[in-house]
Amino acid sequence: MTATGRWDWSRVDVTVPARPPAPGVQMAGFRYHDVAPVDITMIPHPSVTVLLDLSENGVVYDVLGRPVTGNAIVGLRAGTLRITGAGTGDVLQIRLSPVVAAAMLRDSGIIGGTVTPLPELWGSGTDILTERLRSMPSWDDRFALATAFLRSRVPREFGVAPEIAYAWGRTVHTSGLVRVETLAAETGWTRQRLWSRFRTHVGVSPKHASELVRFDRAAHLLAVGRSPADVAAEAGYVDQSHLHRRTKAITDMTPTVVARAPWLAIDERAWAPS
Structure with a gap:
């Protein structure tokens, strides 16, 4: 969090x-x-x-x-x-x-x-x-x-299917920009099967998982002072308005407020990449 x-x-x-x-x-x-x-x-x-x-x-x-x-x-x-x-x-x-x-x-x-x-x-x-x-x-x-x-x-x-683990890994590696259709093709599953199995084990759809990963990248870019327009382009949003709408939908806050999140200031200390 x-x-x-x-x-x-x-x-x-x-x-x-x-x-x-x-x-x-x-x-x-x-x-x-x-x-x-x-x-x-x-x-x-x-x-x-x-x-x-x-x-x-x-x-x-x-x-x-x-x-x-x-x-x-x-x-x-x-x-x-x-x-x-x-x-x-x-x-x-x-x-x-x-x-x-x-x-x-x-x-x-x-x-x-x-x-x-x-x-x-x-x-x-x-x-x-x-x-x-x-x-x-x-x-x-x-x-x-x-x-x-x-x-x-x-x-x-008990274990998670390798296809699900692969789909999550690819989602993180691409900062949430990989399409569900691409994930399905790469795992050898149909889009419907990937969607269903992912929800069954992870509790959210692949699309929701991708949005969380993409938003997390956007939040960190905002925190280091990047402009909302630049963040929208780099994080894969259509434009600044799209970033604003999705940020409000996810957090009920504007990108400007998220950019001042103090927890992000210690992220590199507490949650450095493994």
Whole structure:
């Protein structure tokens, strides 16, 4: 997820693993030192996000007026998401590619959904994991524990079809510009079969997945100061008006507001490409 609104990231320590935990998995630990209340609006990102709240005061996620407290999983259709909390404390954030999430979570409704309380997926194991993470002496220990837990959630007999994994990989590699018809031809599937199987496992259509990837690229270009017109051309939108319409549809914000998203300012620290 990506956040907008004013936030002083100099008051936040960001720690990442020395090496990627696994293909398609990224982790970052955030330690908030500011005592001021947290109030951040987040926008969609082309990954499934697991948020483990290790603070004592609790974090609240609000999507479409429905509050979710504590640990949560944010799906690919979260839309605009507001996060509030007491400010101090630790949060472990895990990003899963949709392909990894499909194998690990085995619930396309959650993957392609909005925000789900984590206990609904992992039951009492969520509280046990959270308490163990809180007791860990370092972020490295926390990353190792979280990685082991995630690996334990992948059943040996379940896997995503190679065609789906290929389609997602190509979507990311082309920044969301590859056509569904091209993906179908390259996988050897019909367009209808690719569309159906992709939705079944990932929870969204290939077109929606492409739009998330394309928008993510546009958001990062806007954040480094590129003009909306240049971003529209480079990110594959018809024109600046098209970029504006799609940004409003996805985030209910204008490209100008998205360009000031403070979370993007630390993306290279927290979410450097694997």
